[in-house]
Amino acid sequence: MAMYWAVGTVLLLLAITAPVALLFGFGGASAARSHVAPLRWIGKTYIAIVRGIPDIAFFLFFVIALDQLFEYIRHSIKCPDWTDAVWQGSDFVVCSAAKLPLGNAPQWVHETYGFFLAALTFAIVFGAFAGNVLFGAMQAVPRGQLETAEAYGMSRRQTFWRVLVPQMWVYALPGLSNLWMVLIKATPLLFLLGVEDIVYWARELGGSKQPQFTEYPHPDWRMWYFLALLVFYLCFTKVSEVVLDRIMARLTHGQATAAGEAQRKAAA
């Protein structure tokens, strides 16, 4: 039963991460082309910092770092009269009121918190990639379109929201759909973050023995469980491909690009 829940966990992660990452990316991209220098630096650094480093190193790093950050903030607020150092040699010690989740919290709170951290990590990392794609897309919108908007007397803000943003999606979509595929394929990494996802259950249920006492009546089936996972991901990828192709066709409609031109010709 838990195995089926785990599939739900993966889908939930995708459903939460994709919009949040898009939001982060949008923020990063708009910051990167801002006219205020510090804002631009923040945006550019955010986009640049995630590249060039292996992905899972990031996932392993961020979860601990975020956890410590949250606990440290709570620690400084809740226990102002704590005198010991927070980093004691190789230990990270905060007062017990600042522990996240609280030591006496029920099991499901721990699990949800772990899931939340994982989702946030995914969103931050993928937000940087999405930001890069969106930044490129914003640059790709033809200058003429923006100049026309200026000629009509629109302010910078109006140009951004009414002209640039609606038009950039066509240019962004190939990159974003690529990113979506990558995101799908990144979900098994949840396993590394300690969330009980499908990889975890495939290992557990497939094995001939469980670490906890019981012995399954079947031999080592992990190979078959992983084969099922492989097929699951392949199907998921295929479906996404078809759906994204449809969306692309819709977005291209009436745009001043080669594909849009081809569509017009085909319709005429």
Add this chain to the structure above:
Amino acid sequence: MSCWETIIDYGLRSQGIGERLLPRSDFTLCQQFTLIGSGMIWNIYFGFFALVSGFFLATAVALGKAARNPLIRKPSEWFIFVFRGSPLFIQFFFAYFLFLSLKGVYPIFSPLTSAWAGALVVLFLNTAAYSGEIFYGALQSIPKGDTEAADAYGLSGWTRFRRVIWPTMLRLAWPAYTNEAIFLFHATTLVFFSGFPALQQRGDALYYANYFADKTFNPFIPYPILAGYFILLTLVVIGVFGLVNKRLNRHLPQEARKRLKVRPQIIR
């Protein structure tokens, strides 16, 4: 203990040479640099051999996908789809358990259950699929004039492929192939995080970085060290591929030469 002694003790630890026990307390920066660097031997080993062997299969698969005969085309297409459409992580797991059960039947497969051979096979097939797709794309965009000129010179069959099509394909594919190579090196970090066990704690760079992060509860030292090593490795890869790129493009006029643009991918 001086740093030099640490390097002697742990410099080749990932190959099982030197001190047997990993440091357990009083971690020094030197130990972290040495052990993580020693783990990089595995990353370079996997990346290099998978890349070299994968190159030939990739060429074959690309030609297969471009073939007219469906008996050749379909298997190539499926090969590429399966390896590009599923997470590498799951592929590692599946392969490991597949090799385990094969070993049960035929003892001849026993080397494949250890990382040095088994993971190499998976990475080889995986990079062959990814670069096969890149080469296929390049094959499709070979200028028509080039092949026509070859025909006019009376080149045909193998000579035409060897002298015209293949070099042009490589030339067009090289920037994307460089990214694939960088990306492959990043992907090698997954090996010891999937099914493949690190015997006697002979792991790769991420394995040791994770070890230190677990022991010290401080991710802010080992992971940046790891990142530093990987950035160095990436620079070396870019340098080597840049040289090849120069040679491939040596007949072109100076301004028509395309410079390598590095855009690493993310996760496979």
